[in-house]
Amino acid sequence: MIQLRHMKDGDSGEKLKIFGPAILVAIIGFVIAWQYVGPAPPRTLTMATSSPTGAYFASGKSYREILAKNGVTLVVKNTSGSVENLRLLQSKDDGVDVAFVQGGLSALAEQDNLVALGSLFFEPMWIFYRAGVSIEKVSDLQRLRVAVGPEGSGSKVLTLQMLGLAGIDEANTRILSYDSQKAADLLLGGEIDVAFFVDSHRSKHILQLFNSKSVRLYGIDRAEAYAIRYPFLHVLKLPQGVIDLKDNIPPRDLMLVAPTAQLVARADLHPALIHLLLQAAEKIHFKGGGFEKEGQFPTPRYVEFQLSEEAMRYYKSGPTFLQRYLPFWVANFISRMIVMLVPLIIVLLPLFKLMPPLYRWRMRSRIYRWYRTLEAVDADITQGHTHQDLEKTIAKLDDLERNVATISVPLSFREELYDLRLHIDLLRKKLGDGQDREATG
Numbered sequence: 086m087i088q089l090r091h092m093k094d095g096d097s098g099e100k101l102k103i104f105g106p107a108i109l110v111a112i113i114g115f116v117i118a119w120q121y122v123g124p125a126p127p128r129t130l131t132m133a134t135s136s137p138t139g140a141y142f143a144s145g146k147s148y149r150e151i152l153a154k155n156g157v158t159l160v161v162k163n164t165s166g167s168v169e170n171l172r173l174l175q176s177k178d179d180g181v182d183v184a185f186v187q188g189g190l191s192a193l194a195e196q197d198n199l200v201a202l203g204s205l206f207f208e209p210m211w212i213f214y215r216a217g218v219s220i221e222k223v224s225d226l227q228r229l230r231v232a233v234g235p236e237g238s239g240s241k242v243l244t245l246q247m248l249g250l251a252g253i254d255e256a257n258t259r260i261l262s263y264d265s266q267k268a269a270d271l272l273l274g275g276e277i278d279v280a281f282f283v284d285s286h287r288s289k290h291i292l293q294l295f296n297s298k299s300v301r302l303y304g305i306d307r308a309e310a311y312a313i314r315y316p317f318l319h320v321l322k323l324p325q326g327v328i329d330l331k332d333n334i335p336p337r338d339l340m341l342v343a344p345t346a347q348l349v350a351r352a353d354l355h356p357a358l359i360h361l362l363l364q365a366a367e368k369i370h371f372k373g374g375g376f377e378k379e380g381q382f383p384t385p386r387y388v389e390f391q392l393s394e395e396a397m398r399y400y401k402s403g404p405t406f407l408q409r410y411l412p413f414w415v416a417n418f419i420s421r422m423i424v425m426l427v428p429l430i431i432v433l434l435p436l437f438k439l440m441p442p443l444y445r446w447r448m449r450s451r452i453y454r455w456y457r458t459l460e461a462v463d464a465d466i467t468q469g470h471t472h473q474d475l476e477k478t479i480a481k482l483d484d485l486e487r488n489v490a491t492i493s494v495p496l497s498f499r500e501e502l503y504d505l506r507l508h509i510d511l512l513r514k515k516l517g518d519g520q521d522r523e524a525t526g
Contacts, residue, residue, distance in 0.1 A: 124355075125417065125418075125421070126157075126355035126357040126358050126417060127355065127358075128156065128157055128158060129157070129158045129159075129160065130152065130157060130158070130159050130160070130182050130183065130358060131160040131162055131180050131181050131182050131183075132145050132148065132149075132159055132160065132161055132162060132181070132182070133162045133169070133174065133181045133183075133185070134161055134162060134163065134164060134170075134184070134185055135163070135164060135165075135166055135185065136163060136164075136165065136166075136235075136264050136265060136266065137163060138264075138265055138266040138288060138290050139166070139265060139284060139288055140206075140208070140284055140285035140288045140346070141166075141185040141346070142161065142163065143287065143288070144185065144205070144346075144369060145161040145185070146161060147365075148161075148362070148365050148366075149161055151364075151365040151368060151369070152361060152362075152365060155361055155412070155413035155414075156412075156413060156414055157358070157361065157413070162181060164184075164237065165235045165236060165237035165238050165264065166187070166234070166235060166237055166239050166240060166241075167184075167185070167186045167187040167190050167238060167239030167242075168190065168193060168237045168238060168239060168241075168242060169237035169238070170184035170185060171184070171186060171190060171193055171194055171199075171349075174186075174349060174350075174351060175194065175195060175196050175198065175199070181351075182350060182351055182354055182358075183202070183348065183349070183350040183354065183362065184348075184349055184350075185205070185346050185347070185348060185349075186239070186346070186347050186348075186349045187208060187239030187240070187243070187283060187344050187347075188204075188208075188317040188344030188345045188346070188347060188387065188389060189239070189242070189243055189315060189317040189318070189344050189389070190239050191389035191390055194390070197352075198352045198353070199349050199350070199351065199352060199390050200349070200350055200352050200354075200390055200391055200392065200393040200396070201347055201348070201349055201350075201385075201388035201389070201390040201391065201392050201393065201396070202347075202348040202349070202350055202359060202363060202366070202383075202393055202396045203347070203348055203363065203366065203382075203383040203384055203385055203388065203392075203396060203400070204345040204346065204347050204348075204382060204383065204384050204385075204386060204387040204388055205345070205346045205347065205348055205366060205369075205370050205382050205383050206285060206345065206346050206370055206376075206377050206382055207285075207319060207321060207343040207344075207345055207346075207375075207376045207377060208283050208284055208285060208343055208344055208345065208346050209283070209284075209285075209286065209321055209323075209341040209342070209343040209376065210243065210244070210247070210281065210282070210283050210305065210341060210342050211281070211282045211283075211284065211291060211302065211341070212279065212280075212281055212302070212303040212305065213272055213279070213280050213282070213294050213300045213301065213302055213303070214272075214278060214279045214280075214300065214301055215272065215275060215278050215279075215299065215300060216298070216300060216301055218278050218279070220279070220303055221306075222306050223247065223248065223250075223251040223305070223306065224251045224252060224253065226248070226251070226258060226278075226279055227252075227253055227257045227258050228257065228258060228259075229258060229259070229279055230261060230276075230277040230278045231248075231253075231258055231259065231260055231277070231278065231279045231280075231281070232261045232262070232263050232268035232271065232272070232277050232279070232280040232281065233245060233248070233260055233261065233262060233281050234262065234263075234265070234268075234281060234282070234283070235262055235263060235264040235265070236262050238283075239283060239344075240265075240281060240283040240284070241262060243283055243344065244281040244283070245260075246315070250311070250314065265282055265284065265288070265290045266289070266290050268280040268282070268290075269282075269293055269294055272300055273293075273294070273299060273300065275299075279303075283343075283344065285375075286375045286376070287374075287375070295328050295329075295334070302323075302328075302334075302335055303339075304323065304335070304337075304338075304339025304340050304341065305339075305340055305341060305342055306340075308340035308341065311342050312342055315342075317344050317345075317387075317389065318343065318344055319342065319343050319344070319345070319387075320340060320341070320342060321340070321342070321343050321376050322338055322339070322340055322341075323335060323338065323339040323340075323341055324338055325337050325338050343376070345387045347387070347388055347389065347390070348362065348366065348383070349390055350362075350393065352393075354393075356395040357413075357417045359393055359395040359396055359399070360395065360399055360404060360405070360408060363383065363396060363399045363400075364404060364408070366383040367383060370382040370383050371383070384400075385397065385400045405420065407419055407420055445498075448494050448495065448498045449498065449501060451492050451493075451494060452492060452494065452501045452502055452505050453501075455485060455488065455489055455505060456505070456508075458481070458485050459485065459505075459508060459509065459512065461481075462478055462481050462482055462485065462512055463512055463515075465477075465478045465481075466478060466512060466515055466516050478516065479516065482509065482512060482513060485509060486506075489502070489505055489506060489509065
């Protein structure tokens with residue numbers, strides 16, 4: 086029992102000598118590779134949208150539902166609009182990671198820490214006015230009560246730019262700042278004359294005004310001229326009767342101008358979350374509707390901020406192989422581990438392939454090295470010596486047998502050990518036969 090335990094301990098020690106350095110190299114390689122593995126994505130994300138009646142807020146809720154299915158909590162933050170969204174994105178204290186931003190506002194960004202993830206849909210400029218008001222061109226708005234959008238909104242910035250081109254300002258017109266829903270309510274109540282909105286046709290207040298008989302929609306005269314002056318604008322046609330064929334609303338084709346809604350994020354947003362947001366964007370915006378054709382959005386076109394490198398890869402290749410077939414967190418974990426394991430495998434695989442042959446050589450060397458002594462004893466027996474020399478040979482053989490008895494090898498190498506013992510017995514028999522011949526001679 087003691088000898089068996091000694092053999093096991095010796096075998097373990099030998100394995101440690103052989104595999105220990107390889108294990109140490111593996112641990113060092115693991116530590117080094119770990120430095121290059123990016124952190125796991127956060128499980129909570131904050132998105133700046135708009136007022137609860139705006140299209141940004143409605144889209145934000147759709148993103149929240151999709152991200153929740155992937156184990157990410159999206160906090161949808163109400164804001165006054167794109168200008169405030171930009172401010173929140175650039176602030177380190179407000180915790181906003183991604184936001185909807187109206188086209189044409191990139192000049193307001195004070196820092197270069199923002200990236201675009203793509204454009205999502207058109208945001209037409211809607212100009213509604215009371216039925217009793219006569220408007221033929223934008224300059225006719227002078228001396229009227231005009232709602233231009235709330236403070237902090239992209240609507241107000243764009244509206245004031247366009248009014249300024251027509252010579253309209255606070256000196257000759259009553260410029261009012263209200264949120265979209267309040268402006269719609271005041272217009273329907275006759276308390277203001279004109280209201281500008283830059284929003285999707287799906288917005289609650291836009292649909293409310295479409296269905297009202299007390300207001301009219303104004304098509305922008307010289308829309309193409311505005312689009313040339315402001316390259317971020319697109320000219321859209323609202324066909325006659327498209328809103329209501331029965332009542333023929335609008336009564337004629339109207340031309341509108343529209344920036345695009347962009348998804349903008351902080352430059353340090355985790356790459357995995359960028360892919361997840363773009364997958365959500367495809368589900369929400371790909372079908373189009375209204376002014377957007379199927380497959381037109383989301384798109385890397387029409388963006389004013391630098392396009393994220395991860396977003397660029399997504400538009401070229403789509404989701405990664407793992408993201409196509411595995412849950413988000415599983416795919417992310419595996420992709421992070423691949424970054425670490427691939428270089429380790431490249432280094433360690435050859436190393437560990439070398440270990441078993443080296444181990445076998447070490448075990449067999451414990452046995453085979455005694456064959457040199459065995460050959461020397463065999464030579465002494467064959468040559469024949471005096472009685473004194475034979476005693477020395479017997480002593481060598483006894484010493485060899487004692488040394489071999491202490492050899493510790495695993496069971497898989499025990500056959501070679503027993504072969505060595507068998508060869509020692511054969512020499513002892515050969516020696517005995519030689520002594521018998523001498524005695525009878």
